[in-house]
Amino acid sequence: MQSHRLQQTLAGSFHVAGYGYWSGIPVTVTLSPAAVNTGICFRRSDLLGCPSIQATAEHRHETQLRTRLTSSDCSFDMIEHIMSALHAAQIDNCIVDCSAQEMPGLDGSSLRFALGIDQVGVVSQSATVADVRITTPIRIGTDEQWIMALPHVDQQLDSGLTCEYRLDFGPQSVIPKGDYCIAVNHTAYMQEVAPARTFITHHEAEILQSQGLAKHVTHRDLLVFGSQGPVGNTLRFADECARHKLLDLIGDLALSGVQIHGRVIACRSGHVLNGRMALELRKLAFSKAFTQEKYQFAKVA
Ligand SMILES: [Zn+2]
Numbered sequence: 001m002q003s004h005r006l007q008q009t010l011a012g013s014f015h016v017a018g019y020g021y022w023s024g025i026p027v028t029v030t031l032s033p034a035a036v037n038t039g040i041c042f043r044r045s046d047l048l049g050c051p052s053i054q055a056t057a058e059h060r061h062e063t064q065l066r067t068r069l070t071s072s073d074c075s076f077d078m079i080e081h082i083m084s085a086l087h088a089a090q091i092d093n094c095i096v097d098c099s100a101q102e103m104p105g106l107d108g109s110s111l112r113f114a115l116g117i118d119q120v121g122v123v124s125q126s127a128t129v130a131d132v133r134i135t136t137p138i139r140i141g142t143d144e145q146w147i148m149a150l151p152h153v154d155q156q157l158d159s160g161l162t163c164e165y166r167l168d169f170g171p172q173s174v175i176p177k178g179d180y181c182i183a184v185n186h187t188a189y190m191q192e193v194a195p196a197r198t199f200i201t202h203h204e205a206e207i208l209q210s211q212g213l214a215k216h217v218t219h220r221d222l223l224v225f226g227s228q229g230p231v232g233n234t235l236r237f238a239d240e241c242a243r244h245k246l247l248d249l250i251g252d253l254a255l256s257g258v259q260i261h262g263r264v265i266a267c268r269s270g271h272v273l274n275g276r277m278a279l280e281l282r283k284l285a286f287s288k289a290f291t292q293e294k295y296q297f298a299k300v301a
Pocket of ligand 1: 080081198244247248
């Protein structure tokens, strides 16, 4: 059986600035090192008292098209791309200070966050990480849209998280069909997943903008698909959409707050199903009687 790895945090801080996709509000986020057992904590530096929320599945608010954390005194929107880059790099403890509710949309990918982690580096800490090893299958969803967690084929040899996303919106969809699978680690993630941008159909974009949302977003800021492919933009990968859904899946599974050992396969799932799986894995991890230590998460000051 694989021994627990040590917890990790960033070796330094970095800033990322941009605009929220939905709100259009300028925002700067600062990712900084944090003590053992802090977890990933988002903190509103623009609000009185700087309220914070730990990024775990029980704090996820059920929202379509993005992942939101909510408490009684603050919210954080579109956290999934930051969470994805942190989880792929096995960062367990980090403070994310935010100057507004919605995270920067940037180019629609998590590349800027992954590059920031690369630039400041990662350090090991003095405590082991909480983890969950999937030994029996867990399936959530319907026949058409589902997510499944499975044991590794060889449980003695395999550890860590392998993720697969199956994207297929049917023959009439303008979004190209694709499958993508990755054994999640920072190097592979940087090359294969982090540059993959979010996407939307031209029809969906028109509806959003008619509702007053995402008014400042242009075809250059994310992939907008018409019948002939991306409008006014070119793909970074032929299967960029499937890769982006995998990016989102990794970010949502990070809400488990633990190191996952097993395979997760998602078929047409979105943030809601992904988040429910994260909650199941979190419950599974913490229902076990840990013999080595209790994982009490510290409150961020
Ligand atoms: Zn996304």
